[in-house]
Amino acid sequence: MALLSVEKVSKSFAGNRVLADVSFEVGRGEVLALVGENGAGKSTVLSLITGLLTPDSGRVVFDGAPVARAWSPHRARAAGIGSVHQELSLNPHQSVAENVFLGSWPSRRGLVRARDLAARAEPLLARVGLDVDPRTPAGRLPLGRQQLVELAKALAGDPRLLILDEATSALDEDQVAAVFRVVRELREQGGAAIFVSHRMAELFAISDRLTVLKDGAVTATRAREDTDHDDVVRLMVGRELSDLFPPKAPPPSGEDSPEPLLRVRGLTVPRACSGIDLDLVPGRITGLGGLQGQGQREVLRALFGLARHAGDLALDGRPVRLASPRDAIRHRIAYVPEDRKIEGVHTVRSVRDNLVLPSMRQLAPARRLTTVSRGEEAALVEELIGRLRVKAASPAQEVRRLSGGNQQKVALAKWLPTGPRVLLLAEPTRGIDIGTKREIYHLLRRLADDGLAVLVTSGDTMELVGLCDEVAVLYEGTVVDRLGGPELTEERLVRASVMGTTSDADGTGSVVRA
Amino acid sequence: MSSSLAVSVAGLRGSRAAWAFGVLGVTWVAAVLFADGFDSLASFRYLVQTASFLGIVAIGQTLVVMMSGIDLSVSGVVALSAVVCAKVASGTGGGGASGIAVALLLCALVGAVNAAGVVWLRVPPMVMTLASGTILAGALLVYTDGSPSSAQVPLLNSLANDRVLGIPWAFVLWLALTAAAFWLLHLSRTGRYAFALGAGEDAARASGVPPASTAFIAYTACAVLAGVAGLVLLGFTGTSSLTMGNPYQLLSIASVVLGGTSILGGRGHLLGTVGGALLLTLLTALLTSWNLSEGVRQVVLGLLIIGLLLVYARERRT
Numbered sequence: 001m002a003l004l005s006v007e008k009v010s011k012s013f014a015g016n017r018v019l020a021d022v023s024f025e026v027g028r029g030e031v032l033a034l035v036g037e038n039g040a041g042k043s044t045v046l047s048l049i050t051g052l053l054t055p056d057s058g059r060v061v062f063d064g065a066p067v068a069r070a071w072s073p074h075r076a077r078a079a080g081i082g083s084v085h086q087e088l089s090l091n092p093h094q095s096v097a098e099n100v101f102l103g104s105w106p107s108r109r110g111l112v113r114a115r116d117l118a119a120r121a122e123p124l125l126a127r128v129g130l131d132v133d134p135r136t137p138a139g140r141l142p143l144g145r146q147q148l149v150e151l152a153k154a155l156a157g158d159p160r161l162l163i164l165d166e167a168t169s170a171l172d173e174d175q176v177a178a179v180f181r182v183v184r185e186l187r188e189q190g191g192a193a194i195f196v197s198h199r200m201a202e203l204f205a206i207s208d209r210l211t212v213l214k215d216g217a218v219t220a221t222r223a224r225e226d227t228d229h230d231d232v233v234r235l236m237v238g239r240e241l242s243d244l245f246p247p248k249a250p251p252p253s254g255e256d257s258p259e260p261l262l263r264v265r266g267l268t269v270p271r272a273c274s275g276i277d278l279d280l281v282p283g284r285i286t287g288l289g290g291l292q293g294q295g296q297r298e299v300l301r302a303l304f305g306l307a308r309h310a311g312d313l314a315l316d317g318r319p320v321r322l323a324s325p326r327d328a329i330r331h332r333i334a335y336v337p338e339d340r341k342i343e344g345v346h347t348v349r350s351v352r353d354n355l356v357l358p359s360m361r362q363l364a365p366a367r368r369l370t371t372v373s374r375g376e377e378a379a380l381v382e383e384l385i386g387r388l389r390v391k392a393a394s395p396a397q398e399v400r401r402l403s404g405g406n407q408q409k410v411a412l413a414k415w416l417p418t419g420p421r422v423l424l425l426a427e428p429t430r431g432i433d434i435g436t437k438r439e440i441y442h443l444l445r446r447l448a449d450d451g452l453a454v455l456v457t458s459g460d461t462m463e464l465v466g467l468c469d470e471v472a473v474l475y476e477g478t479v480v481d482r483l484g485g486p487e488l489t490e491e492r493l494v495r496a497s498v499m500g501t502t503s504d505a506d507g508t509g510s511v512v513r514a
Numbered sequence: 515m516s517s518s519l520a521v522s523v524a525g526l527r528g529s530r531a532a533w534a535f536g537v538l539g540v541t542w543v544a545a546v547l548f549a550d551g552f553d554s555l556a557s558f559r560y561l562v563q564t565a566s567f568l569g570i571v572a573i574g575q576t577l578v579v580m581m582s583g584i585d586l587s588v589s590g591v592v593a594l595s596a597v598v599c600a601k602v603a604s605g606t607g608g609g610g611a612s613g614i615a616v617a618l619l620l621c622a623l624v625g626a627v628n629a630a631g632v633v634w635l636r637v638p639p640m641v642m643t644l645a646s647g648t649i650l651a652g653a654l655l656v657y658t659d660g661s662p663s664s665a666q667v668p669l670l671n672s673l674a675n676d677r678v679l680g681i682p683w684a685f686v687l688w689l690a691l692t693a694a695a696f697w698l699l700h701l702s703r704t705g706r707y708a709f710a711l712g713a714g715e716d717a718a719r720a721s722g723v724p725p726a727s728t729a730f731i732a733y734t735a736c737a738v739l740a741g742v743a744g745l746v747l748l749g750f751t752g753t754s755s756l757t758m759g760n761p762y763q764l765l766s767i768a769s770v771v772l773g774g775t776s777i778l779g780g781r782g783h784l785l786g787t788v789g790g791a792l793l794l795t796l797l798t799a800l801l802t803s804w805n806l807s808e809g810v811r812q813v814v815l816g817l818l819i820i821g822l823l824l825v826y827a828r829e830r831r832t
Contacts, residue, residue: 304720306719306720324719325719325720325721325722326722326724329722335720337720342714342716342717343716343717343720344717344720345717346710346713346714346717346718346780347713347714348713348714348780348781349709349710349713349780353706353709353710356706357706357710357718357721357722357723358721358722360703360706360707360722361703363703364702364703364706369702370702370703370704371697371701371702371703372701372702372703372706414721
């Protein structure tokens, strides 16, 4: 009998179905790799197993018993499910030992003794190959070592099932080897592991079987011996495109390639990206691809004046300095951020207030003593709601009551009256239903056709391939490949993202810094 | 169907300010019916007159709270303006115009310093204004040697005590200042920026809202309004004291919150604060009329504020 079986689970968020009848099993003494693109549903399925979410239908059976409705991360840990995620959950101000035992500190008459704690942490740290003083504050360690502390913390619960969700993304080779050693030990002792990684080589090095998820459904489960990299990539990608994407701009004809509107040279954001060159051309949609967290987000934030940066930026051939969002807005650069509810819209404010906020200078000019013109405001709001077909009960409705897709429309629509020339969008369709996605793709293409230069980041390979005229692939903060025209395919994009090299025809690959 | 329901629910929630006036009305009727001394025109007049002092401080507080700040220095500023005006006026004689001007200028300066600390030094508003209020209290003690002067400033005397068409000038002043603050908060660009900053600073910055100038306008306006309240109080009592501002620190914040404005900022209405200030003044007067001792009165007032908050002005979980 399998240690864990996931049986026909489905899950929807706000009517948006993210998992549909997903089933798979993990046997004792087995390592299962869970593979899929960003947004395929991997994290959701793992959250169901660790009790962060409950399924709408179907069930999760662990060790022969269906998990109760009142499943929770705490109970999952007590039952023997340990998990490590890409996002750290350490308290940076507490010691390594305190973090390892967080929530279950050994105490003597109610007192926790630092020395006991350290002594008990040491064998766990040794198991994960960490040679640090357990009394060091966790925040002082480099990222990779913090990730190993997370693993030690998971091991402190003595798990029978270990979930590693992108847990190796910040690790170097030796550290990955240490993680694999722990997983193999667990396997030999009859435990099991679920392993999620974007690095194909790691998946094949450690797993016994691979389950591929696509659009919230299992496309295949294969034994490692029966498959290879190309097979898995094929299973991950390749969806029906139909008319989801609008036709692309015609390729620049020969010598008279258009002048870039925004020319970026050597853009460097400390600890995020370095030496980025980009040419944003009116009429064209440029994409920034790559695995999650390779610096895409910081490139956009720098270009909107939200991140401190170095490098040469020129707008229309003239050097510009973008030290704050106000600088960027003055140069008619607009930004639709990734964390929509934090930076994109005010969720507790009305649709009207959100739509007019960037246009306050026009609506409340100094000649009116900065009094807002209600009439012009209402007309503008009505026009924008109509133009983008924002589905709101009224302009006075709070934005948090709108669906994610309509919130995103508001975050985009509010810039249109400011007459932007450069439009920066981060993950423009994350968590949005397919119909609204299509509307947004077509809107972005229309805006480009009207002469805007558009820059998009996305973790969705299909989106970049379908929408963009050119894609620069980032890997660890540098551009490793540029794909355009017939070269821009999902397979080449995924390969460049995963391997961090150009996808040369001969397949050897080499790192290119443009 | 569900969306129209959502709107009506949102509409109800938006009218938390109306709750303040509702509770005020009920309390007032109850006071007239069941308590002694609340049924005369004179008592009504006296009530709105005394509510004006708190009300003027509270509208300034509303401006700051709306952009998710808070001003704990208002008690110090009230005392500052009264003490300085009294001292300058008793020194120079005359109509007291110079005293008023000096006092209000100093208040504006305190507001600007508060804003500078919050914006440029990134000190949390609560800490910054508590510190500046404490510094003010100490500085006044040094400045007056512990014995503040009393002064008769004719202009302030009539402003605090006289009436026009039977309405106390203080109340008229309060309404006029409320109208000005209403324009600033609800009709002008600055007000939109204040609401936006209160609803979420990150999104506001990313939309081009200038946080610094908005903060300077709000904190300076708040301090000047507290200064005006101090001047009217000086006219009302004819004397200044170092502790005369103390009640207004927490009561002004309570007026804002009972008026339906979110203490976290970004939601609310200035007129709610007017209701809140009237309500708190009425409750204080009621407790006084029952001959409760000062200590008991404070305990009961505190409990009432908590109770009313629970009834209609709780922060939403999101």
